Amino acid sequence: MDPTVPEAIPVIRPRTSGADVLAETPAYDLIELFFFAYRDFVSDPDRILDEYNFGRAHHRVLHFVDRQPGLTIAELLDILRITKQSLNRVLKELIEKGFIESRTGTADRRQRHLHATPQGRHLALKLARLQTRRIMHALAEMDPEAKNLVSGYLLALIDQDDRAHVQRLVFGEKET
Structure with missing residues (x-):
């Protein structure tokens, strides 16, 4: 065996639960599949x-x-987990170009409520349809049954303390 060539990392597959997998052994196959899947998932909207x-960032905000x-x-800001400074730059562009509008809150005039304009809605739908087609x-x-399995898997990847919040956002479910 050539000492300059690293040994192949064995692929460890979960037996019954994620707890059975040794955390010390990276799941390179799944990590790389995630990278490649994400690359292609965002490539259509990127164009x-x-x-x-x-x-x-504009896509996520919109x-x-x-x-x-x-x-x-x-x-x-809570959804995206980005800084206010990062959001302000992107949001300013989307507002200036007519994709989003900011309205003053009725109950609290200090709050700014964001709405997609018809142009923004059109672009958001166009991008969502591209990604939906790929999915x-x-x-x-x-x-x-794959959709349920994939949904469950993706939800399980989210930090446990944020899952209920994400479920409410994605599925409209109440937080428990």
Whole structure:
């Protein structure tokens, strides 16, 4: 065996639960599949966003503002877990280019409620449809129960203390 060539990392598959997997052994296969899947998942929207001189941060902001009309800046910061400074730059561009509008709160005039404009809604839907197409093609190649398994797997990847919050955002479920 050549000493300059590292030994192959054995792939450890979970037996019954994630607890059975040794944390010391990286799951390179799954990590790399995640990288490649994410690369291709965002590549379709990236091409369209580039036409507007927008990036992935613009996409994320537009997505959540479109999905939750009236979202406050504080709520958006909580969802995205980015700094206010990072959000301000992206949000300013989206507002200036007419994709999002900021409205003063009725109960608290200090709050700014964000809404996608018709132009913003159109772009958000266009991007979501591209990603939906990729997801549905992948699911079509799998067992009919795959969507539930994939949803459960992705939810399990989220920090446990944030799962109920994410479930409420994604599925409209109440937090427990």
